[in-house]
Amino acid sequence: MHPSNEQWLVFFNAFKRRTGLDLNYYKQDQLRRRILSMMESRGAKTLDEFWTKLASSDKDLRWFQDKLAINVSELFRNPEKWVELRERVLPDLLARSRTLKCWSAGCSYGAEAYSLAITLDRWFPGSHRILGTDIDQAALAQANKGIFNDNDIRGVPDDLRRRYFLQTPEGWVADSGLRRYLTFRTGDLLADRFDSGYDLILCRNVVIYFNDEAKDQLYRKFFQALKPGGVLFVGSTERIFNSQTIGFESTMPFFYRKPVGDLAWRNAS
Ligand SMILES: C[S@@+](CC[C@H](N)C(=O)[O-])C[C@H]1O[C@@H](n2cnc3c(N)ncnc32)[C@H](O)[C@@H]1O
Incomplete structure (x- = not known):
C-alpha cells in the first residue's frame, strides 16, 4: 500500500x-x-x-x-569518546565550574546518563546534576530503575563494573549512590523550550531520525542552552557541518564548545 x-x-x-x-x-x-x-x-x-x-x-x-523511537543504547557507547570526555573535556569544564549541570538529551533508558554519573562519581565527585530526557516514557521508566542487561554493560571496564553494579536475576543493578546525580523526565527535543546554563549537553544517536531543518534548529537551541565554555557531545556519526556558523568551536571531533569570549551575539537567531 x-x-x-x-x-x-x-x-x-x-x-x-x-x-x-x-x-x-x-x-x-x-x-x-x-x-x-x-x-x-x-x-x-x-x-x-x-x-x-x-x-x-x-x-x-x-x-x-x-x-x-528506536532506543538502542549501551553504557559507555564509543568508549574512546568517553576517555576523551574524562581526560580532556571534563577537567576543562571543572576548571570553570566546580558543580556541573549536564543534560543527556534523548537518553533512552539511561545508559548514557549513568555512564556520565559513573565517570563523575569515580573521577570528579561533587554535587553535579545530570538530567536525562526522552519522549519515550517506557524507556524513562526503565532508566529510573537503573537495571541493565549484559549487552548494555559490555563496554563498562571491569573495575567500574565491580564498583557500580550488582548482578541480580533481573539484570545489572546500578549502585543507588549514583541516583543523587540523576533526574529523568519526559521531553520532546523538537517542541520544548530548553533550560539554560548547561556545562555539558550529550545528544548522541538521536538526530539520525531528524531532517536537516530540525537538526539545525536543535543545534542552535543547544548552543543557546550552553554556558560560555560549555560543550555539546554528539554521536560518532553526527558531525555538525555548520558548527562554525552556529558559533561553536570544535577542537576534537564530536565535541563542540561554545566560546568563552562573547561570540554568541553574532549567532543569536
Ligand atoms: C538511539 S537512542 C540514543 C540513546 C543514547 N543517547 C545513546 O546514544 O546511546 C535515541 C533516543 O532518542 C529519542 N528521541 C527521538 N526523538 C526524540 C525527540 N523528538 N525528543 C526527545 N527524544 C527523542 C528516542 O526515544 C530514543 O530513546
Whole structure:
C-alpha cells in the first residue's frame, strides 16, 4: 500500500493533535517505511484505519510511539569518546565550574546518563546534576530503575563494573549512590523550550531520525542552552557541518564548545 502525501499529512496531523509530536520533522523515507510495517503487523489496510485503531487505545498508541523511537543504547557507547570526555573535556569544564549541570538529551533508558554519573562519581565527585530526557516514557521508566542487561554493560571496564553494579536475576543493578546525580523526565527535543546554563549537553544517536531543518534548529537551541565554555557531545556519526556558523568551536571531533569570549551575539537567531 502506498498512501498519498495527503493521506500521510492527515495521519501526521491527527498524531500531532493527540501527542504533540510533529512527525514532519523526521526523515520521511525511514519513518514512513517503519509506520507501514507497523500498520501491516496490526492488520490495518489504510493509514486512516490504522489511526482509528491507535487513537482508540492508549496502550496501542504507546506501543506505536515506543516503536517509532528506536532506543538502542549501551553504557559507555564509543568508549574512546568517553576517555576523551574524562581526560580532556571534563577537567576543562571543572576548571570553570566546580558543580556541573549536564543534560543527556534523548537518553533512552539511561545508559548514557549513568555512564556520565559513573565517570563523575569515580573521577570528579561533587554535587553535579545530570538530567536525562526522552519522549519515550517506557524507556524513562526503565532508566529510573537503573537495571541493565549484559549487552548494555559490555563496554563498562571491569573495575567500574565491580564498583557500580550488582548482578541480580533481573539484570545489572546500578549502585543507588549514583541516583543523587540523576533526574529523568519526559521531553520532546523538537517542541520544548530548553533550560539554560548547561556545562555539558550529550545528544548522541538521536538526530539520525531528524531532517536537516530540525537538526539545525536543535543545534542552535543547544548552543543557546550552553554556558560560555560549555560543550555539546554528539554521536560518532553526527558531525555538525555548520558548527562554525552556529558559533561553536570544535577542537576534537564530536565535541563542540561554545566560546568563552562573547561570540554568541553574532549567532543569536
Ligand atoms: C538511539 S537512542 C540514543 C540513546 C543514547 N543517547 C545513546 O546514544 O546511546 C535515541 C533516543 O532518542 C529519542 N528521541 C527521538 N526523538 C526524540 C525527540 N523528538 N525528543 C526527545 N527524544 C527523542 C528516542 O526515544 C530514543 O530513546
